[in-house]
Amino acid sequence: MTGAARVVVIGGGQAGLAAGYRLRRAGLDFVILDAQAQPGGAWIHGWDSLRLFSPAQHSSLPGWPMPPYPGPGYPTAEHVVEYLAAYEKRYELPVRRGETVTAVSRDGDRFQVSTDTGNWFAEAVISATGTWWRRFLPLMPGGFTGRQLHTVDYRGPGEFAGQDVVVVGGGNSGAQIAADLAGTANLTWVTRRPPRYLPDHIDGKALFDVATRRRQALQTGKPDTAGVAGLGDIVAVPPVREARDAGLLRPREMFARFDSDGPVWTDGTRRHADAIIWCTGFRPALSHLAPLRLRTTRGRIPTEGTRAVAEPRLHLLGYGDWTGPASATLIGVGMTARAAVTDIQTTLDTGGG
Numbered sequence: 335m336t337g338a339a340r341v342v343v344i345g346g347g348q349a350g351l352a353a354g355y356r357l358r359r360a361g362l363d364f365v366i367l368d369a370q371a372q373p374g375g376a377w378i379h380g381w382d383s384l385r386l387f388s389p390a391q392h393s394s395l396p397g398w399p400m401p402p403y404p405g406p407g408y409p410t411a412e413h414v415v416e417y418l419a420a421y422e423k424r425y426e427l428p429v430r431r432g433e434t435v436t437a438v439s440r441d442g443d444r445f446q447v448s449t450d451t452g453n454w455f456a457e458a459v460i461s462a463t464g465t466w467w468r469r470f471l472p473l474m475p476g477g478f479t480g481r482q483l484h485t486v487d488y489r490g491p492g493e494f495a496g497q498d499v500v501v502v503g504g505g506n507s508g509a510q511i512a513a514d515l516a517g518t519a520n521l522t523w524v525t526r527r528p529p530r531y532l533p534d535h536i537d538g539k540a541l542f543d544v545a546t547r548r549r550q551a552l553q554t555g556k557p558d559t560a561g562v563a564g565l566g567d568i569v570a571v572p573p574v575r576e577a578r579d580a581g582l583l584r585p586r587e588m589f590a591r592f593d594s595d596g597p598v599w600t601d602g603t604r605r606h607a608d609a610i611i612w613c614t615g616f617r618p619a620l621s622h623l624a625p626l627r628l629r630t631t632r633g634r635i636p637t638e639g640t641r642a643v644a645e646p647r648l649h650l651l652g653y654g655d656w657t658g659p660a661s662a663t664l665i666g667v668g669m670t671a672r673a674a675v676t677d678i679q680t681t682l683d684t685g686g687g
């Protein structure tokens with residue numbers, strides 16, 4: 335399929351949909367291209383017990399609040415997927431599914447967006463491809479012969495019953511997966527530094543408020559409040575809190591290498607492992623932008639707000655705080671989507687960029 339639109343949005347997860355909502359309101363002609371056959375972005379792929387770290391009313395995209403979750407606790411990933419599917423329908427967002435963008439390149443003063451089914455041409459591009467698709471695993475010397483997985487491969491504790499499992503990572507995924515396994519597997523939880531729990535009352539809404547205060551402080555020349563990172567790394571969602579308070583989450587420092595049987599620590603201690611689960615994070619999925627030859631710093635393209643510094647008609651949405659405060663969260667992406675679309679509209683109206 336070959337087509338043209340003023341703006342092409344790459345990725346139809348929450349960030350792409352928030353951009354679509356804003357583009358629709360701005361009256362700009364656009365299309366959203368998404369590699370997956372179904373709506374929901376990365377939320378389709380989380381583990382079975384994955385839940386939001388905030389209530390529904392604090393997990394909304396612009397325009398339409400997430401409906402209340404009918405069950406106990408915070409909403410499930412399934413609830414988020416249903417919301418995203420309904421959101422897309424409600425605003426009649428033009429999402430073309432099953433279309434993977436392979437390359438974005440310059441074609442005179444417009445972009446050529448190449449997909450596995452054809453080409454699109456656009457005056458501006460919003461890249462909103464997320465991070466789930468680019469797992470990060472640190473290099474570890476030694477030849478472990480057991481099973482190794484990443485967060486993206488983990489579904490639930492059942493298959494690990496009675497096994498010796500090492501979970502690596504002191505962030506939210508590591509803590510949640512460790513808590514999920516604690517009663518079922520023989521768990522060793524390994525973190526690079528002692529886990530830093532956020533105060534128990536802090537949820538996603540409070541995190542967003544902290545991120546917003548930081549942005550305001552920086553914008554008005556006030557001292558850096560250190561934002562969320564100053565508070566801790568792990569949101570103490572109920573299952574994590576319960577496992578921690580029951581003494582089931584006892585972290586150990588990072589090991590130094592593997593032998594064939596499992597990890598080996600610097601003091602020489604060893605641990606048999608049937609499986610290692612690396613909860614060591616993600617990197618932005620940006621390979622489709624390679625033909626633009628933009629300089630990257632540690633996998634990130636330098637931006638001013640969401641706009642790529644070296645390519646002003648290219649915007650990056652989601653991914654992390656470097657594209658806007660809390661841009662990779664449901665509640666936060668609306669604000670950065672609005673800023674991106676306002677910037678695009680001004681650029682297209684004035685013929686800038």
Ligand SMILES: Cc1cc2nc3c(=O)[nH]c(=O)nc-3n(C[C@H](O)[C@H](O)[C@H](O)COP(=O)(O)OP(=O)(O)OC[C@H]3O[C@@H](n4cnc5c(N)ncnc54)[C@H](O)[C@@H]3O)c2cc1C
Nearest residue numbers: 345347348349368369375376386387435463464652663664
């Ligand atoms: C374990 C975990 C728990 C989290 N919990 C919360 C939480 O409680 N609350 C919260 O607000 N946030 C949470 N987040 C963060 C955040 O909401 C998610 O990471 C979110 O999925 C990011 O949305 P996105 O639209 O940027 O990316 P994604 O959801 O990854 O969507 C990107 C879309 O782009 C498509 N795509 C990718 N590459 C291409 C390509 N080349 N061509 C075409 N399409 C492409 C993908 O198919 C996908 O549909 C959590 C994240 C993780 C990992």
